[in-house]
Amino acid sequence: MTAFPLNPLEEDFPGQQPENHDRVRSEAIVPDDEWLLRRQFAEAPDKACELLFRRYYVNLCNHTIRFVHSREVAEDIVSEIFTAFWQNQTFRHINTSYRAYLYKSVRHRAYNYLKWQVRFQHSADEPVHPSESPSPHEVLQYSELHQKIELIVRELPAQCRRAYLLKRVEGKKYDEIAQEMKISAKAVEALVSRALSRLRKELSAHWVLFIMLFFC
Amino acid sequence: MKESVIQLLLFDFFEGKTTSIQRKMIEEWLAEESNQELFYRYLDQWESEHPQFGPNKEIALEHFRSVMAGADETELHNIEPEPERPFRARRWFLAAAAVALVAAGLAFQKQILYKSLDAGPGKRITYRLSEGTEVLLNANSTLLVPRFGFLHNEREVFLDGEAEFKVTHTRNHDRFVVKMSDRYQIEVLGTEFVAFSRARGKRVFLKEGKVKLGLPEGRQIYMKPGNVFVSGQNGSYKMTVPTDTRPYTAWKEQTFYFNNTLLSDVAQQIGEQFGTQVRIPDTLLAQRRIGGIYKADQVDDLLQILSELMQIEVIQKEDHIELAIPKP
Numbered sequence: 354m355t356a357f358p359l360n361p362l363e364e365d366f367p368g369q370q371p372e373n374h375d376r377v378r379s380e381a382i383v384p385d386d387e388w389l390l391r392r393q394f395a396e397a398p399d400k401a402c403e404l405l406f407r408r409y410y411v412n413l414c415n416h417t418i419r420f421v422h423s424r425e426v427a428e429d430i431v432s433e434i435f436t437a438f439w440q441n442q443t444f445r446h447i448n449t450s451y452r453a454y455l456y457k458s459v460r461h462r463a464y465n466y467l468k469w470q471v472r473f474q475h476s477a478d479e480p481v482h483p484s485e486s487p488s489p490h491e492v493l494q495y496s497e498l499h500q501k502i503e504l505i506v507r508e509l510p511a512q513c514r515r516a517y518l519l520k521r522v523e524g525k526k527y528d529e530i531a532q533e534m535k536i537s538a539k540a541v542e543a544l545v546s547r548a549l550s551r552l553r554k555e556l557s558a559h560w561v562l563f564i565m566l567f568f569c
Numbered sequence: 570m571k572e573s574v575i576q577l578l579l580f581d582f583f584e585g586k587t588t589s590i591q592r593k594m595i596e597e598w599l600a601e602e603s604n605q606e607l608f609y610r611y612l613d614q615w616e617s618e619h620p621q622f623g624p625n626k627e628i629a630l631e632h633f634r635s636v637m638a639g640a641d642e643t644e645l646h647n648i649e650p651e652p653e654r655p656f657r658a659r660r661w662f663l664a665a666a667a668v669a670l671v672a673a674g675l676a677f678q679k680q681i682l683y684k685s686l687d688a689g690p691g692k693r694i695t696y697r698l699s700e701g702t703e704v705l706l707n708a709n710s711t712l713l714v715p716r717f718g719f720l721h722n723e724r725e726v727f728l729d730g731e732a733e734f735k736v737t738h739t740r741n742h743d744r745f746v747v748k749m750s751d752r753y754q755i756e757v758l759g760t761e762f763v764a765f766s767r768a769r770g771k772r773v774f775l776k777e778g779k780v781k782l783g784l785p786e787g788r789q790i791y792m793k794p795g796n797v798f799v800s801g802q803n804g805s806y807k808m809t810v811p812t813d814t815r816p817y818t819a820w821k822e823q824t825f826y827f828n829n830t831l832l833s834d835v836a837q838q839i840g841e842q843f844g845t846q847v848r849i850p851d852t853l854l855a856q857r858r859i860g861g862i863y864k865a866d867q868v869d870d871l872l873q874i875l876s877e878l879m880q881i882e883v884i885q886k887e888d889h890i891e892l893a894i895p896k897p
Binding site: 493 | 582583584585592595596597598599600605606608609610612613616617619620621622623624625626629630632633634636637752785786787788
């Protein structure tokens with residue numbers, strides 16, 4: 354027997370009632386904003402896919418570029434996700450919102466791209482498919498990864514950063530950048546590759562940790 | 570937690586402005602499945618409010634519509650050449666990777682763990698791997714296979730050159746993966762196919778079954794029987810369904826299959842097959858074309874055919890062979 358009457362105390366706990374109430378409410382709200390889309394998918398999947406594309410394409414590209422730092426690659430990745438979504442009829446098997454699925458997919462794909470860019474060693478034990486339900490920790494790690502990339506780029510020397518952004522994000526040619534920065538094309542090349550190797554080095558360090566937490 | 574509070578908290582988190590304690594709070598909040606939905610909803614909202622660039626939605630949508638209409642099978646993708654092409658960057662990268670590898674104690678893993686099966690110039694050799702898979706290795710090709718047999722549930726080999734695989738299906742449905750250079754790989758789901766992996770490109774011809782191709786940038790495509798995948802330079806590729814598949818398997822019968830093929834390509838194929846360098850200094854001659862199926866066990870057989878057929882002169886130089894138009 355405990356000395357304290359536990360049950361009555363818990364009932365008195367002020368936070369509990371309203372919190373429960375809150376949760377119930379939020380559960381009811383979450384799936385709601387896509388119900389029209391879902392109905393459309395049942396009737397005319399192609400129209401629905403188009404709607405989905407219109408609704409999320411730009412935001413997904415904006416999210417992806419945080420990881421890959423290239424407009425073209427970002428757009429490619431998002432387009433591929435939509436293509437696969439249509440071709441594999443993924444919309445039939447989704448039990449989350451379309452939005453959650455799309456974000457999870459582009460994050461995973463962007464991560465794979467980045468990994469390919471930064472690490473060059475294959476490791477066979479990487480998961481091929483994004484885990485259906487990433488752990489809370491994994492979900493947060495993706496955001497932390499793009500913040501890390503941003504930080505590395507922000508800390509590059511000014512010239513180096515400028516050359517890198519013009520090349521990667523804007524997709525300009527070396528001699529165009531050379532003209533703009535009034536230096537030789539060779540020098541631009543050197544600056545860009547210095548930026549990339551800095552990214553590699555710092556992300557690789559980050560990576561060891563990331564991968565261990567992520568996949569072990 | 571109140572929705573308005575969590576929204577502020579998440580927005581701060583997306584911007585990297587949360588403390589580690591707040592992060593812990595978000596993590597706990599996320600443990601509730603329905604909250605993950607909310608997470609992506611706010612992420613989407615946050616992205617709307619913090620645009621990075623203006624993707625061209627209309628053009629992309631147009632493309633997506635054509636994909637939905639079914640114009641995808643033979644579509645040619647063009648992936649932007651990687652900016653770090655400059656050799657110097659690559660070398661740095663290799664050095665860095667090597668250092669990392671040594672640090673991880675993996676440096677010699679490949680030499681120790683893999684043995685190499687070779688087919689010399691002009692030779693074709695059939696190997697049977699420990700688990701029963703048959704590999705017909707074309708000339709000038711190397712296959713690295715695990716020295717101590719395949720481990721666990723992963724069968725992995727490395728190919729440089731060209732080979733035909735007849736993959737045995739194991740009881741545990743183990744994956745069979747052919748890794749190639751430049752980060753291409755074929756994942757086999759029980760099947761027959763011909764893989765080509767040399768410096769000038771990658772090619773996969775699927776005869777039977779199903780394979781999954783891994784492309785350098787993490788992209789994956791599935792192949793159906795009869796499909797031919799050809800990589801181009803700069804990461805582009807093409808998937809076709811040719812009616813005539815003989816060009817992809819001719820090498821198995823010691824034959825060369827030419828269909829309106831440039832003589833310069835013929836010279837390259839001779840180099841790949843026999844390890845004999847053939848040069849054509851005359852560019853006009855190099856652009857002449859040839860057709861037909863020719864059996865040739867040795868480089869001389871083929872050269873003799875060429876010289877008779879095209880009325881050209883074959884000159885043996887010190888370390889290579891030269892093709893030229895005979896002087897009158």
